[in-house]
Amino acid sequence: MSRNQLKGRWYFGWNIVAVCAVLTLLTVGTRLGIGPFVKPILNDLGMDRTALSVIIAISMLVYGIGMPLAGRLLDWFGTRTVLLIGVGLVVLSIIWTYFSHDVLSFAIAYGGLLSLGLSFTSPVTVTPVVSRWFTQQRGKALFYLATGSMAGIAIMTPIFTMFITLVGWRNTLLLLAGIFIVIAVPSAIFVIRDEVPEGGDALPGNQRSSSRTKGQEPVVLSSWTEALKTRPFWQVAFGLFVCGFSMNLLGSHGVPMLTDHHFSNVTASFGVGIIGIVAVISTVFLGSVADRISRRNMLGLIYFVRGLGFLGLVLVIAPWQLYLVAVIGGLVWAGSSALSSAILGDIYGVRWLGILYGWAYFIHQIGGAIGSFLGGWSYEHFGTHLVAYGITTVLLILASVVSLQIPSQLNLPKKQDSFFKVTL
Template sequence: MNKAKRLYFGWYIVITASIIVLLSMGMRMGIGPFIHPIMDDLKLSRTEISLIVSIGMIFYGVGMPLAGILLKTFNTRMVLLMGLAIVCISIVWTVYSKGMLSFLLSYGVFLSIGLAFLSSITLSPIVSKWFVRQRGKALFYLTTGGMAGLAVMTPVETWLIGLMGWHNTLLLLGAIFLCIVLPSAIFIMREDVPEEADGAGADGAKIRPVAPANLTLKDALKTPTYWKIVFGLFACGFGMNLLGSHGVPMLMDHHFAPMTASLGVGIIGVVAIFGSLFLAQLADRFPRKNILFLVYVVRGLGFFGLVFSAATWQLFLVSFIGGLAWSGSVAMSTAILGDLYGVRLLAILNGLAYFIGHQVGAAIGSFLGGWGYEVFGTHLLSFSAAGILALLASLASITLPQSLSFSKPTDLYDRHNITSGQ
């Protein structure tokens, strides 16, 4: 086959990474269909299971920088295999849990850490290494896997739980993880990136100054820009995990049938898949902060629409419109971090941002959803908070700079740091 026509190997990595993220995000965000059967089986209150889910979000976040540290010591393949082992063991443990403590440790702690090792935090650095010229597009495709997880897994899990119960559903998901992640890690996840990556060294490539080679984590953490990105991820985690944990129960409490509620949440993910594919075409052509701004605005308005939907057509309409620009916050945040701070620190910076921002927000959102309902008898408080946070995140995003200046010498240029509209 002609070399010019051969599919760039990096795209195989993107495809397999997206499938892995589909599974891990689908399980992490797809707790909603499990809540009622687990509450009934383990005799847990909504506040108790919300607390366990929130603790799980924290440990999911703890696993993010841990995965980043392990990536510097080992490689993507080894971190994925570690995550797979933890996930499979934790699923079996969860299935045989008989009380709150056992369920907390198996599902809330260890399964969460294992899923963190199989998340986009582990996979985005290798994608960023293989793609420079089309980094934004590749990361958006990776995000599409996460959106597909929300779209596919939520209704599928609802159907499977009704068919075989939550125990067997978890075991089946564990078997699927094993069949997908094991061969992907062994045969696809290669670190031997070509020198020119995806055409980064082509004639006419746009180059720009990059962060100093000796830029430290401490230097990066001192910049206000980093914390704006963290705040955006906080809003993202709060809202997305509130939706994943309490979206289906909230809609059921609003008198929607279980499958209608699952479809309402699932439509967001289905439409977001196509929205991600469209935004991927724009990611390297327009300023990334503008795309991030759009994503947060649409998401913020979407939360208000969901909680006020009173009829099935209203729910599906809000889900469809919201899904058009629902995804992309993590992809754009990752791309912006890579652009501003360099790929060398990307894994640890992204992992910390995800933990400090996204997962702390996720824990608060998941807990507030259950606690707020039991105390106030309404989901308006938690879903309105999610909408307001997303709108504030849009304001923080639009003020992000195009580049950063550091006190250390910045006379290093990198032909592999290519921007289009940045």
């Protein structure tokens, strides 16, 4: 059997997708799995929720700022080096956090350095290498990559809760550092490859027909900054802002909110974990249909149902209600980031996709910072979580409406009219 035929049976790019999904699981699970740490950290360091929420908000911004920096380093040094730098920063920051006993030291180590390291191991770092390895099945590969984010929520939150109960929050972080070393270092050295074989996934057995409709070619821009003058970019960016707002509110304050509503730590963590478990399954399904139906319609539906899910989470009073809402929310928890990057590529082309998606994801992190802060601040000032979760519901429904208005292509007959002349 020839080499090409063997590659056709199993394409090495899928190995890269698998290890990148695991790296994403660790990264996103750590970033969004802070909920179980909140009360132990508050008790240990003597902070109030507003102070910790400020630290979390700053960490979200550092996480977002680090992504364009990681993208620049990718151009200079490649994926493998950036990932190894990220792992080094994560391990160093965790050791520093372990020995931190004052608020300032904790804020620098956990809120700053850890977030910078995680931005170097984030989806923004591994998405380009996956995209290079896949042309015929890029959408499917990116959706499968997104299962790592969903699994991170499902797996890391209950695991953190269990180990914090057994060994404390500081030792749990040390175990996390060891896991990063054991998994990320060998993956970066032995699996991650920036060099793509000739033909890529167009080899026999890997080909898929393109779903793009004839005549719907992306607009050609002379500079990525021109996209900032058009409405579709900001429509996508607004959706990602709300996505970051909602996901980080749940990641930072979901478990504390549920325990404040008299759910046990185990029940609360399991309820949040169910969202990720169901999301992994739904991501696989969404990946299989992503090229068959309108991306904007799918994105609008995801935001709308997710909004109802957030309202349900803050209103549930029994475990079965929590689990039911978590299942429904998990069905639409996945796909917003993958769909957003795909829509940007459809409209503007792949030449500027990396930098446009990077800045859009930075806006996602601004939303994350605000959502993380609002969750703690509003509870201390109003004595209820309904304010933060109610605002999130309204924003998600608004994001659904905005997403449905995103055009399938852009028509720029005159440069000065680029912001207004959009062909639906």
